[in-house]
Each structure stands twice: as C-alpha cells, then as structure tokens.
Amino acid sequence: MSLNRNVPLATGLRYRGRGNQLAFVLHRIGGLGMAIFITMHLLASFFGGDVGRSLNHVYENWLFQIFIFFCILFHAINGLRITIMDLWPKLLEHQNEAIWLEWAVFIPIFGIAAFVILRSAMGG
C-alpha cells in the first residue's frame, strides 16, 4: 500500500485526457452502475415481498433499461479493449485507433438496442 495517489476528485475531473480519459470515466460509471444494479437485484430476489416488487418496477422502466444496457455494453467493449491491450502491450502504440474502433463497435449496437427498448416502451 505504498502507492499514494492523493488527487482530489475535482482535480481529476479537470484533467483533459481526451478519448482515453472519457473511456476511463465511462468505464467507472458503467462498473459502478452494474455493481449497484446487481446488488439491488440480488437483494430484491432474496428478500422478495413488497420491496422486491417495487425494485422490479424500477428496472422494468425503459429509462433504467437504456442506462443499464449502456453500462453493460460500454463496460464490456471497453473492458475487452483494455484486456487485449494489457495482455499484448505492443498494441498500446495504437491506443488512439483502439478508442475509435471501440466507439465504432459500440454506437451501432447500442443504437439498435436503444431503438428496440424505446419501440417496446411506446407499445409498438
């Protein structure tokens, strides 16, 4: 535990790291979002009852579904990029291209999914 980063959150947010920084922030948001969702989901199924049912209503909401699908998909695709680049470090020379490739994979998949979720939310 000798590593002492000690950088306040506000300074971290002012850091302009462009695409990589954005991916880093979204990866954290996605990971935390999934952790909170899975914890709630497990507790709701375990305890059941009225609280469980009202939690189920929260994540059947289309807004929540779009948010959680964003978390899962971005975390999965960005995580795959990190895994590939970390296990084959020579690829780090192409990290900017990897970010663009990542968005090129993410945007169409997420767009189609968001369209399907919205269409069924509107009853179509």
Add this chain to the structure above:
Amino acid sequence: MANAKSRTLPLTKRGLNFEMFMWLFTRLSALAMYGLILLAVIGALIMGARNQMSFADILRWGFMPNANHVQDTNVPDLAPWENPFWKVTGSLLLLVAVAHGVHGCVVIADDYIVSERGRNIVRIISIVFMLSMMGIGLYILWTS
C-alpha cells in the same frame, strides 16, 4: 504521439504480488465472463430460443442463466433450462462477476481513500460484502 513507443515489461518479467495478481484476475475474469455469456446464449439458441424468445429475453438469460429469467417467455417446458449444467454455469458466472466487481469497487475507493486505516476498513467491508453477495446469489440460483 501516435508513434510513441510503449515501454512495458512483458508479463513474465513483472513479478507477482497481490495487486498484480488481481490485475491479471480482472483481465482473465473478463474473458471468462465473455465465454460464459456466449455459452449461455448458444445454449439458449440450441434449446429453441430462436422461435420462443425475444432478443432481450435471450440477453437476460445470457447475463445470468437462471430459469426465472425465461419463465415469462414462450418457452414450452422449463425443465431443460433448470438443468444443473446451467446452475453450475450461472454459479461460475456469479462468483467470477462478484469477485471482479467488488475488486473494481475497491480500486475506485483506493483512488479517493488514501489513509492506511481507511483502506483497511474498505478491504474488510469489501470482503464481507463479497462473501455475502456470493452466498445470497448461490442461494437464489440453487433454490429458485
């Protein structure tokens, strides 16, 4: 910038402590989750999901192969979906995902909690939380 050479030690020369082990575990568990989700999706297609389930239902099953996740679909018989094979697959996915997720939360907490005492408290809480989530998840998977 695009031509900057990476100066990274190869994996075999980096030594192994707990942080390094968890760094590697995070990557390998991500690959394992990809494999397990793919296995569940392929299994669903073999069991007839193509005509009986929507794409969203297949993904719901894929992220956690638990028979509760398909009971509202047009699947005629839940028996193949309750097979012990899927319970084992789901248990593996649960254990790997909870360990991966809790370690991720510890990494985030370490960025903002820098005192030795604070980090120890975070570690104790995270271990208790991880074990209770694993227990609750396994209970749900094997009794529902």
